Amino acid sequence: METSTNSRRDWIKKSLLSLGAVAVAPQVVWSNRVENALNTNSKFLFHNPSFNEYTPPRFPDLDSLKARLMWNENPHGPSKKAAEVFQEEVWKGNHYSWQSLGKLSDKIAAKEGVEPGQVMMGPGSSDLLEKTALVFFQHGGNVVSADPSYMSLVSVAKAAGGSWKSIKLTPDYQHDLDAMEEAIDAETRLVYITNPNNPTATITDTQKLKDFCRWVSRKVPVFIDEAYIELSDAGMANSMAPLVAENESVLVSRTFSKIYGMAGLRIGYMLGKKETLDGINEITRGGMGITGPSIAAASAGMDDVEFLDSCRSRLIEARNYFTGYLDSRNIAYMPSQTNFVIFPLEMAGDDFLNQVYDREMAVRAFKFWNQDWCRVSMGKMEEMKLFTDALDEILV
Ligand SMILES: Cc1ncc(COP(=O)(O)O)c(C=O)c1O
Numbered sequence: 001m002e003t004s005t006n007s008r009r010d011w012i013k014k015s016l017l018s019l020g021a022v023a024v025a026p027q028v029v030w031s032n033r034v035e036n037a038l039n040t041n042s043k044f045l046f047h048n049p050s051f052n053e054y055t056p057p058r059f060p061d062l063d064s065l066k067a068r069l070m071w072n073e074n075p076h077g078p079s080k081k082a083a084e085v086f087q088e089e090v091w092k093g094n095h096y097s098w099q100s101l102g103k104l105s106d107k108i109a110a111k112e113g114v115e116p117g118q119v120m121m122g123p124g125s126s127d128l129l130e131k132t133a134l135v136f137f138q139h140g141g142n143v144v145s146a147d148p149s150y151m152s153l154v155s156v157a158k159a160a161g162g163s164w165k166s167i168k169l170t171p172d173y174q175h176d177l178d179a180m181e182e183a184i185d186a187e188t189r190l191v192y193i194t195n196p197n198n199p200t201a202t203i204t205d206t207q208k209l210k211d212f213c214r215w216v217s218r219k220v221p222v223f224i225d226e227a228y229i230e231l232s233d234a235g236m237a238n239s240m241a242p243l244v245a246e247n248e249s250v251l252v253s254r255t256f257s258k259i260y261g262m263a264g265l266r267i268g269y270m271l272g273k274k275e276t277l278d279g280i281n282e283i284t285r286g287g288m289g290i291t292g293p294s295i296a297a298a299s300a301g302m303d304d305v306e307f308l309d310s311c312r313s314r315l316i317e318a319r320n321y322f323t324g325y326l327d328s329r330n331i332a333y334m335p336s337q338t339n340f341v342i343f344p345l346e347m348a349g350d351d352f353l354n355q356v357y358d359r360e361m362a363v364r365a366f367k368f369w370n371q372d373w374c375r376v377s378m379g380k381m382e383e384m385k386l387f388t389d390a391l392d393e394i395l396v
Pocket of ligand 1: 071072123124125126127150194197198225227228254255256257263267268
């Protein structure tokens with residue numbers, strides 16, 4: 001937590017209060033998608049996961065939202081240049097887009113310093129996470145990943161017949177790499193790491209992660225989900241992509257949904273060993289779901305460095321404003337290296353959400369580690385101000 005000793009004490013106090021509040025919370029509605037089967041053993045090596053999302057039955061009308069702060073989108077995107085080529089490309093909509101997809105894939109390979117065969121494209125990175133899970137867990141096995149973390153890959157791994165070994169983050173919210181390595185057994189098919197992590201927004205030390213990947217990937221492939229890497233302080237210097245270039249058994253996913261502001265255009269990619277990607281492609285055909293206009297927009301978006309820089313600074317400005325607000329109210333939060341911030345709630349998450357929805361705004365509320373949390377995405381400054389005004393009323 002970014003907090004002084006006093007506010008840390010307050011936070012602990014508040015957490016205890018909120019535990020009480022949760023105990024009497026009337027009806028907690030859990031999302032099925034993130035409610036997990038539990039893997040524990042008698043030595044408690046595997047943390048007993050309790051990552052749940054509050055999903056009250058009502059949801060505000062998205063078109064009339066005054067502050068859309070729930071899905072970690074980029075409110076400034078897409079770039080004008082990307083939008084223009086998208087529109088032009090619509091007129092080629094009668095054609096399949098294999099060739100332009102191949103060109104984009106090669107452009108990405110050159111940018112990332114990998115071989116052309118080491119890139120697999122997909123309609124968003126979730127598609128690639130899920131395809132990887134389908135192929136890796138078709139015959140069972142387990143995936144080792146953090147609790148809490150992003151659940152797309154883990155959920156599909158479980159649905160495909162695999163199981164989840166969840167490892168609690170360290171007290172400073174990094175991946176517990178030692179415990180993750182210890183959890184690997186003969187049945188482990190993949191280690192999955194989201195860096196920076198969602199929903200905690202925190203990053204794991206780059207050098208330690210690199211050493212871990214080099215060492216562990218000799219035993220089992222390691223998947224690093226880098227959806228938010230561009231927003232981390234050191235940016236691409238935190239990326240594990242260079243390990244793919246060294247042909248280690250490491251997979252790295254990226255998305256055009258976040259810093260590029262193209263969540264609705266659905267495009268992402270994954271880097272990995274050629275044999276691994278060929279194996280996934282053989283069964284699932286990665287790029288088939290991507291549309292021609294999205295391919296053109298992604299390519300133009302990559303070239304629009306000025307736009308990317310301005311998004312980054314505007315999102316960081318919003319983050320500084322919001323964490324400044326939390327500081328001023330003595331509310332602790334996890335140190336964010338992304339376009340979202342998570343902070344503990346003193347009230348039950350569904351109660352909080354309902355009050356936010358009443359004001360035609362949307363954020364997310366989770367419960368993990370016996371604590372309720374609000375996760376808020378960075379919007380435009382006016383949205384952030386509306387939300388902090390709302391917090392002034394809700395968190396009295
Ligand atoms: C950690 C992480 N990975 C992957 C995704 C999926 O993004 P997309 O499918 O839009 O590329 C998200 C979306 O929020 C995410 O937070």
